[in-house]
Amino acid sequence: MTTTTVNVGTIEHIDPNLIVVEANVRTETQLGREFVASIKANGVLTPILARRDDQGNLIVRAGQRRTLAAREAGLATIPAYVVSADETTVERIVQQMAENDHREAVTDADRVAAFQQLAFEGLTPAVIAKRLGSKPATVKAGIAVAENAVAASAIVSHSLTLDQAAALIEFEGDVETVSVLIDIATTSPEQFAHAAQRARDDKRVATMKADATADLIGRGFEVLDRDRGSYETDYTSISYLTTADGESVTAENIAASEGRAAYVYAYSSSDTATVRYYLKDPKAAGFRKSSGSGATSGPMTDEQKAERKTLIANNKAWASAEVVRREWLAEFLSRKTLPKDAAQAITVGLTVHHSMVGKAIQNGNVLAHTLLGMKRANYWDVDKLSALMEKTPTKVQHVGLAIVLAGIEDSTSKETWRYPNAHSARYFVQLAAWGYGLSDVELIVIDAVAETAATKAAEEAAKTTE
Numbered sequence: 001m002t003t004t005t006v007n008v009g010t011i012e013h014i015d016p017n018l019i020v021v022e023a024n025v026r027t028e029t030q031l032g033r034e035f036v037a038s039i040k041a042n043g044v045l046t047p048i049l050a051r052r053d054d055q056g057n058l059i060v061r062a063g064q065r066r067t068l069a070a071r072e073a074g075l076a077t078i079p080a081y082v083v084s085a086d087e088t089t090v091e092r093i094v095q096q097m098a099e100n101d102h103r104e105a106v107t108d109a110d111r112v113a114a115f116q117q118l119a120f121e122g123l124t125p126a127v128i129a130k131r132l133g134s135k136p137a138t139v140k141a142g143i144a145v146a147e148n149a150v151a152a153s154a155i156v157s158h159s160l161t162l163d164q165a166a167a168l169i170e171f172e173g174d175v176e177t178v179s180v181l182i183d184i185a186t187t188s189p190e191q192f193a194h195a196a197q198r199a200r201d202d203k204r205v206a207t208m209k210a211d212a213t214a215d216l217i218g219r220g221f222e223v224l225d226r227d228r229g230s231y232e233t234d235y236t237s238i239s240y241l242t243t244a245d246g247e248s249v250t251a252e253n254i255a256a257s258e259g260r261a262a263y264v265y266a267y268s269s270s271d272t273a274t275v276r277y278y279l280k281d282p283k284a285a286g287f288r289k290s291s292g293s294g295a296t297s298g299p300m301t302d303e304q305k306a307e308r309k310t311l312i313a314n315n316k317a318w319a320s321a322e323v324v325r326r327e328w329l330a331e332f333l334s335r336k337t338l339p340k341d342a343a344q345a346i347t348v349g350l351t352v353h354h355s356m357v358g359k360a361i362q363n364g365n366v367l368a369h370t371l372l373g374m375k376r377a378n379y380w381d382v383d384k385l386s387a388l389m390e391k392t393p394t395k396v397q398h399v400g401l402a403i404v405l406a407g408i409e410d411s412t413s414k415e416t417w418r419y420p421n422a423h424s425a426r427y428f429v430q431l432a433a434w435g436y437g438l439s440d441v442e443l444i445v446i447d448a449v450a451e452t453a454a455t456k457a458a459e460e461a462a463k464t465t466e
Helices: 033-042 064-073 089-103 108-120 127-134 135-144 149-157 161-170 173-189 189-218 303-332 342-351 354-364 367-370 385-391 395-412 414-418 421-432 439-463
Strands: 010-014 048-052 056-064 076-084 260-265 274-278
Touching: 010 354, 048 064, 048 173, 064 076, 064 173, 108 127, 108 135, 108 149, 108 161, 127 135, 135 149, 135 161, 149 161, 149 173, 161 173, 161 189, 173 189, 189 260, 189 303, 303 367, 303 395, 303 421, 303 439, 342 354, 342 395, 354 367, 354 395, 367 395, 385 395, 395 421
Parallel strands: 048 076
Antiparallel strands: 010 076, 048 056, 260 274
16 A cells, blocks of 8 residues: 655635745746736636745745735735645755646746756756756756856847757857857747858867967968969969979978978868968979979969858858758657658658669668667678667668668758759758758758749749740
């Protein structure tokens, strides 16, 4: 036989001005005119939860907003359910979080404050997560936000989500990036993940360039602020030079040469920076130009420069968007319930997109495994998808959709935005319909295909009227 202990109390009608409002996990009461007006007209219909302290004072445990609204509305009394309760801070916070979530969901800022207070009381993230019904990772992120001045301030003053505030921690000290991210979070939240990933990539690229630059300066190289074209004569690339013996010149050959210089460039798709080496006066350093070197194609036109700038910018944006998109796909496939049109999407994938899906299947479904949180290194590894379906029959549709989406996703690259096609456009339209926030470079694919279709339709219409 199981015995359950019930905390029994009594209903009392108390002057709201005589009730003590404890420190509450909700940082903003947000009473609102309509709420106060409703309290004034109808009174407090649901009793507040309160307790008496050792001095006999009545203290609110749950019902802070109702108590404050009753004071503002000038009510003489309000109903209070008075119970004997544990006075520990931990119990107070847990009860208030539960009560507030049931009535009006607390903000992420309130949640972060609660995580921090509970951590101060000595609770570990795992224990806090269990008590509040959260995930340990969420609690850890919340505590990190609370301990970071920039993130803690932003989540309150700009009503950011916990994920958005946590992302700001990565850019502490970079005022401009933090400002841009906050602006995007408040004006275009669907683009925040893309903006944050681009900022991460830019930061990593800058770090790679800075490290390589410091190394070059330490070795006595002049670091150029821009690359040099073959038509320019102030510096000569060592790729155009040979030694006295006719061998290609290497970085080691010019390690002690006068006028040695270098240009550093890096891309987010690479793990290290690339260095292009130059000499100011190759002849004085004992080298000579190789035959056929130094082609003089001339400087780029302004139009060519603009095209190249756009190409570089969109390639960078695509690399960042790919990271965000695949993280979103992994989260999407981890959901317990898939969209109602999942079966239709699988059918479309196996018919309309069959070549892309088939190629991925032949190559071992590596990305499908990754999206489902399973490790498969290469084609020769054992396919774990069938075992997953046998072990968890409810995941059959998830696996099928993962195979389809991974096959289409695997076929995308930087060339996708440069050469849009109807298959890719349809894929991105479907992701958007499921809630994925498309980045500007992904929208290029959809817009370009739509424009081509509209042009073709207009041409066909013109032919029929001739």
